[in-house]
Amino acid sequence: MNENILAHVKRVHFIGIGGSGMSALAGILHREGFSLTGSDNNESDTLAQIRKLGIPVQMGHRPENIGNAEMVVYTAAVHEDNPEIQAARAKNLPLFSRAELLGLLSRHYADTFAVSGTHGKTTTTSMLTQILMMAGKDPTAVIGGKLPFIGGSSRIGATDLMVCEACEFQDSFLTLHPAVSVILNIDNDHLEYFKSMENLIEHFARFAAQTGNALIYNGDDANTLRAVRNASIHKITFGLDHANDYSADNIGVVDRHLTFDLLRGEQTMAHITLKVPGRHNILNALAACAAAAYAGVPDAVIEEGLNAFSGAGRRFEVLGRTANGTTVADDYAHHPTELSATLRAAKDLGYAAVWAVFQPFTFSRTAMLLDDFADALRIADKVVLSPIMGSREVNTYGIRSEDLAAKVPGSVCLPDFDAIAAYVSEHAGPHDLVLTLGCGDIYKAAKRMLRASA
Secondary structure (H helix, E strand, O other), X not given: OOOOXXXXXXXXXXXXXXXXXXXXXXXXXXXXXXXXXXXXXXXXXXXXXXXXXXXXXXXXXXXXXXXXXXXXXXXXXXXXXXXXXXXXXXXXXXXXXXXXXXXXXXXXXXXXXXXXXXOOHHHHHHHXXXXXXXXXXXXXXXXXXXXXXXXXXXXXXXXXXXXXXXXXXXXXXXXXXXXXXXXXXXXXXXXXXXXXXXXXXXXXXXXXXXXXXXXXXXXXXXXXXXXXXXXXXXXXXXXXXXXXXXXXXEEEEEOOEEEEEEEEOOXXXXXXXXXXXXXXHHHHHHHHHHHHHHOOOOHHHHHHXXXXXXXXXXXXXXXXXXXXXOEEEEEOOOOHHXXXXXXXXXXXXXXXXXXXXXXXXXXXXXXXXHHHHHHHHOOOOEEEEOOOEOOOOOOOOOOOHHHHHOOOOOOEEOOOHHHHHHHHHHHOOOOOEEEEEOOOOOHHHHHHHHHHOO
């Protein structure tokens, strides 16, 4: 990989520019003065934002889309037979995956904080970015979702500090050699690639071994403890157990908001009132706190930053209310553990009924974790399923949403977002909460519900 490639090119084409990670990197290159083009298969809010920057985006993948690009970046969702990949190879253009480009960019920063883990990366990265901004640290940030505080999913700072997500999918995080690594948790995802939990844990161990200065990790998570046991650098732990370096005490609920005392060792360093629901976000806040403290942020600013944090886009994001008073929210949850955490948080908010409108993502995950998905969805009062979004996969598993519905009593499968919006709008009550769930484009169903009642 040519480490200096970005010094020698100005025109870059992004295949799959609408992905959360791709759009964040495109935003950084755009602000650095590169001339960008992009392509994607599905219209989305992200593409609308990219076009507002003046970046032309073509729908569909065709050889001519790469135009006069000097370098091509591609998302992991595209395969070698993609016509734009083939056109780039025919022209002998430098080809970089999204992960490789992030690795290149990160090496421009002496103090890169990389946030990894199966669940919570975007929320924790967003929390940390907001705290660092409020502390005047002026970081560069690459986030897998929109952070309202910075008005997007990325920013360029004027310091040597960078915050980014480190995703384990297809070993993307192994392109990074951060100064500080955060490991939030390790759960049974992407097993179509890793094949076993043992292998997944071993790859997290490799990521930990590539860390330069400090390793911040969940001291309550057994899989994470196994991954870091041989790491020889400075270790900092967080978790609910008070044996961790950072922990929480006096957890309670005030006006539907979680509250807790933030402890460093046995000393109270802050009192936190989280605006984002769910006990899982206490762990995310503890991780962000530990990282911010390591970066030299005073306790008072950590408290101010966490108390001010109102969430990241598509993370229990309340979108509005329908004409009859139904609350509509959207969440990126696409793994059974995430679904369970989000739905339990929703059930604690006191709504008359909680609707889970779920779009399963990838055939492999749906097939491998079918029973776990069913257990999670049964937490909701009402369940509506869309067809599975296959993304990068071919359905060699013969799996359908109807197979999941058969395990969730009373659930309904509907063919498209229009049908989903019509059904939910007709049946949801004025004191209900409707949550669209999934990492695909299920949020479009939520927006249809709100438009239909406007």
